[in-house]
Amino acid sequence: MSIVVARQLCKDYVAGDIVVKAVREVSFTIEPASFVSFVGPSGSGKTTLLNMIGCLDPPSSGSLEVAGKDVTGLNSNKSAIFRGENIGFIFQDFNLIPVLTVFENIEYPLIMVQNWPVQKRKKQVEKMLEAVGMTDQGHKYPNQISGGQKQRVAVARALVTNAKLVLADEPTANLDRKTASRIIDLMKAMRDEFSTTFIFSTHDQRVVKNAEIIFRLEDGELQTESNGQGGDS
């Protein structure tokens, strides 16, 4: 079963009398455990598409299935529940909660979203800390760690709920070359370990290079779908 199935997906924004077509009749399918990148210039509709897949923004028309569920008409509460159960997010600015430690940031979705019991979530967080190589940093606050470490924490937070799908909007934009490369390697390793699907929107050629499937967008239209260098096929 495909993890994402989009059919004739459209997204229009209305500003006064002007209708901006951000995404135009886009159709694609993404299989589980893929490493997928949406690329294209600014304003091409990458982030909008990612937001729709992430159930943050409803499509104007067309249909969208994520993890086997039609998410087209979910209300805000149901889409929040769906996101909490199925989707992890990685943000360009890391978006860690400053008052929580690294451990607590990773733990947050297990407490506030999925309500795991204490012992089970402690084990899970420790497992994720180890997976992203932050075992000895759990007690630190976000302002006490580097940008690369913050993004590692964000990766761990996205995966801690055993999400089927992780959406990353420009995940390496605020990282230096070396760190960005490590983060990409980490995400790929996570994909291999947890069989999670990673979908990116990016300008970063290093990310594009590592993608197995690349969707090129221009003016809201899907131009090409190709296999990247990171793919086996």
Added chain:
Amino acid sequence: MNNIIKMAARNLRRYKRRTLLTSILITLGVVAVLLFISVSGSFKALMIGQITDSMMGHLQIHKKGYLASMDSLPLNRNLQEKQIAKIRGLLDGNDAVEAYSMRLKLGAMFSNFNETTNIRLIAVNPKQEILAAPMLQDRFLQGEKEGLLAKGEILIPELIAKGMKVKLGDSIVLVATNKDGSVNGQSFVVRGILEGISGPGGRDGYIHLEDAKSLLRIEGKEISEIAIRLKDMGDLEEVFATLKTTLSSFKNKKDKPVFEVHTWEKLSPFSKIAGMIDLMTLFIKVMLVAIVLVSIMNVMVMSVYERINEIGTIAAIGTKPGKIMALFLAEGLLLGVFGTMIGVVLSLIGIMIMNVSGISFDFGRQKGLMLAPTIAATDVVMVAAIVIAIAVLGSLQPAWKAAKMDPITALRHV
């Protein structure tokens, strides 16, 4: 819920100074209200206690129409023997009644053999009066208070004693007009000098009931009023209602009620002051509510505004709108609870200090009245509950705004 509270506490700690300032504001409000309630309540209780326990009793029964013409002390509106017997039967059968005193009120001319003045007198049975107005003996400025007074003796108010230059043991003469219009005079020995107190009857003299009857040439039993003291003043409304209902069933030949019953509140002008104190307390409470509401709303609006991006993040990762709302409501709740708890502790310490140091004040001609501020647990609980509820209410709009925030817009916020 526990986790939401923990998160809320963390969030409050991130803006320590702001949290502290808001808590201080709430604390000051709570302290001001609780101290005001305790001091004003103590003043009210002291004054009411003085009025009821040293003079008025908690309730009074008169013949219908007596109260309206009370200033002229009418003898033709006295209660007669049969009527007295009916009332006694009622009062003796009421468990809430501790004691009652039969009184005959009269006006007379007071002469020290050199000068003459008017005096208002309350004629009492001393044994009954001591039980119905136990603090009357505390009003003795001079004289033997034990037993109150005997036949042939008079207790005179301080003002008349000074004005007429009368001392303890002096003989004086009272001349009174009888019911039939004739006058009669009788000599008395000054047994005591009484401190005047606020309110009607606070500057009246006292004589024995038997002396009054002989002075007024009254035969048989006849009184102007019955002053009633209750075991518990909290029963006032209930006893009043019972007596009113029962007494209204006694009708005269014209089918009009024979008796009237009044609480001390109706009889004393101090009840108006007590009402003002209650109004001021309410006003202070409203001010507290306004302070808490504005300060909490201000803090929470700022808090939401500063954390828009964070709200977007937690919403994106799947936190339900209801939980986001609960998170911000919990912050308001904690601010309210924190400020209130400190406020209550400081207030109780303040009340303790006031009691230890002793606060005295003058009220009218009464000097050196000692306040003993106390506060009822129900008042503390009520003020705390109001403040905490308002703190949550003040957080409601910002919390609602946070919960309804579009995650995409919030994530774009810089």
